[in-house]
Amino acid sequence: xxxxxxxxxxVGCPPEDVLKAQGVAELVDLxxxxxxxxxxxxxxxxRTTCRIIRRILDNALSVELDEIIVDEGxxxxxxxxxxxxxxxxxxxxxxxxTQNDNRQSAGTPISDSALPLLxxxxxxxxxxxxxxxxELTAQPKPRAAMWGVPAADFSIYExxxxxxxVLGWTRCLENxxxxxxxLEMYVPVGVPTVFFAQTFCPKNVVAQHLARRHxxxxxxxxxxxxxxxxxxxxxxxxxxxxxx
Amino acid sequence: xxxLGDFGTTWTKLLDTDTGERRxxxxxxxxxxxxxxxxxxxxxxxxxxxxxxxxxxxxAQGGQRLIEEPELLVLDxxxxxxxxxxxxxxxxxxxxxxxxxxxxxxxTLELLGNYYGIDYAAVEPSTKSVPVTCGVLGMEQLFELVxxxxxxxxAVARFARGIAMNAYRFIGEPKQFCLSGGMCxxxxxxxxxxxxxxxxxxxRYVLVEGLIPELTEDGRxxx
Numbered sequence: 054x055x056x057x058x059x060x061x062x063x064v065g066c067p068p069e070d071v072l073k074a075q076g077v078a079e080l081v082d083l084x085x086x087x088x089x090x091x092x093x094x095x096x097x098x099x100r101t102t103c104r105i106i107r108r109i110l111d112n113a114l115s116v117e118l119d120e121i122i123v124d125e126g127x128x129x130x131x132x133x134x135x136x137x138x139x140x141x142x143x144x145x146x147x148x149x150x151t152q153n154d155n156r157q158s159a160g161t162p163i164s165d166s167a168l169p170l171l172x173x174x175x176x177x178x179x180x181x182x183x184x185x186x187x188e189l190t191a192q193p194k195p196r197a198a199m200w201g202v203p204a205a206d207f208s209i210y211e212x213x214x215x216x217x218x219v220l221g222w223t224r225c226l227e228n229x230x231x232x233x234x235x236l237e238m239y240v241p242v243g244v245p246t247v248f249f250a251q252t253f254c255p256k257n258v259v260a261q262h263l264a265r266r267h268x269x270x271x272x273x274x275x276x277x278x279x280x281x282x283x284x285x286x287x288x289x290x291x292x293x294x295x296x297x
Numbered sequence: 298x299x300x301l302g303d304f305g306t307t308w309t310k311l312l313d314t315d316t317g318e319r320r321x322x323x324x325x326x327x328x329x330x331x332x333x334x335x336x337x338x339x340x341x342x343x344x345x346x347x348x349x350x351x352x353x354x355x356x357a358q359g360g361q362r363l364i365e366e367p368e369l370l371v372l373d374x375x376x377x378x379x380x381x382x383x384x385x386x387x388x389x390x391x392x393x394x395x396x397x398x399x400x401x402x403x404x405t406l407e408l409l410g411n412y413y414g415i416d417y418a419a420v421e422p423s424t425k426s427v428p429v430t431c432g433v434l435g436m437e438q439l440f441e442l443v444x445x446x447x448x449x450x451x452a453v454a455r456f457a458r459g460i461a462m463n464a465y466r467f468i469g470e471p472k473q474f475c476l477s478g479g480m481c482x483x484x485x486x487x488x489x490x491x492x493x494x495x496x497x498x499x500x501r502y503v504l505v506e507g508l509i510p511e512l513t514e515d516g517r518x519x520x
Contacts, residue, residue, distance in 0.1 A: 280340075281378065281380070281394035281395065283351070284351040284352055284353045284354075284394060285353060285392060285393070285394055287351050287353075287354065288351060288353035288354050288357065288382070288389075288392060289389065289392070291354055292357070292384070292387075292388075292389035292392075293389065
């Protein structure tokens with residue numbers, strides 16, 4: 054009988070060396086959807102908590118973990134820092150606090166590829182736990198762009214044309230530089246861009262501002278994508294002549 | 298050649314492009330009778346037609362067909378939500394759609410009218426307003442006024458003014474705009490916007506009108 058493999062949950066984008074130091078441990082990305090996780094943290098968080106922080110807590114309370122690594126650096130938010138405190142008090146597992154200030158670019162080939170937007174986000178998010186070898190063709194002239202953090206409901210990515218460029222924190226995530234503000238603020242000139250953040254996320258301040266600056270569309274979604282938000286994205290892409 | 302339908306939350310607007318006949322039926326009856334269309338828009342459209350056009354696009358296209366001026370700002374106040382589109386020479390200047398802050402405002406106004414037996418054409422607008430963040434909260438305020446002895450007509454007029462002012466702020470307080478939807482037929486409501494603002498009434502078929510550009514050149518609907 055072999056020794057049981059350690060299971061390590063992580064939040065945000067911890068430094069590569071911290072994750073590598075886990076050796077053969079099974080890594081669990083607590084920001085992502087975990088089948089079978091139940092909404093156990095509902096009563097433990099204020100109503101004005103974003104959907105991803107809620108998901109992290111639900112996941113952490115649903116999955117048996119040996120350790121949790123939290124990126125609580127500049128690339129994450131106050132809510133994640135607070136959540137680390139909460140997890141430490143609630144669970145009988147060590148919570149390791151880290152900060153990822155990496156500036157060494159890993160590149161953004163997925164963000165700049167010709168793949169459908171939804172596939173791009175899936176690949177970027179799976180990149181930590183299940184990195185996949187995918188043949189990528191660059192899309193040098195994207196017809197649209199999507200700025201922001203990964204959404205809780207992936208159907209938000211459906212109305213976009215293939216090759217839509219990934220911008221914002223999701224791009225930083227692929228680049229493994231989650232705290233690189235300059236990269237996060239990068240928006241190409243003249244590309245119709247939708248600026249997205251989770252409802253209640255402080256990133257909405259900059260998302261709305263950038264949308265004004267770049268003549269884009271700002272949307273925020275709390276969990277499931279609503280019909281009005283989907284309609285706004287579709288109308289924006291249509292009236293910006295993305296499909297012409 | 299085609300039946301075009303705007304299947305709203307409470308009312309369904311239909312246009313037969315062959316005969317030109319237009320009619321409004323209750324959405325509950327449309328559902329009960331299995332009413333279908335070739336192209337549809339609206340809250341309940343997806344189950345009623347093989348092809349669906351989103352409401353903001355239908356609103357924009359309808360506005361473009363009904364207004365000759367290069368700039369158009371059309372506000373649609375529906376039963377459950379409020380939306381607008383602002384275009385100049387076909388370029389998008391702004392748009393929004395709220396189903397939360399403006400929730401159920403149109404529906405609640407209709408409900409109150411039926412409940413109190415109010416003829417909205419005979420009620421004068423009020424200069425005061427009830428804070429109507431949504432239909433339900435607004436109604437609570439209205440009942441409070443009635444219990445304090447404010448005449449029902451005046452309380453409802455304040456409620457209508459609250460909805461109108463919310464919608465007016467939502468579209469950025471312009472000097473003039475076009476109103477779309479069933480509220481065009483509610484005289485109290487469309488007179489409850491600020492007096493100096495020019496409100497042009499487009500009627501309740503704007504979204505249906507906006508489906509016409511989706512037909513082929515020979516007037517057929519494609520899937």
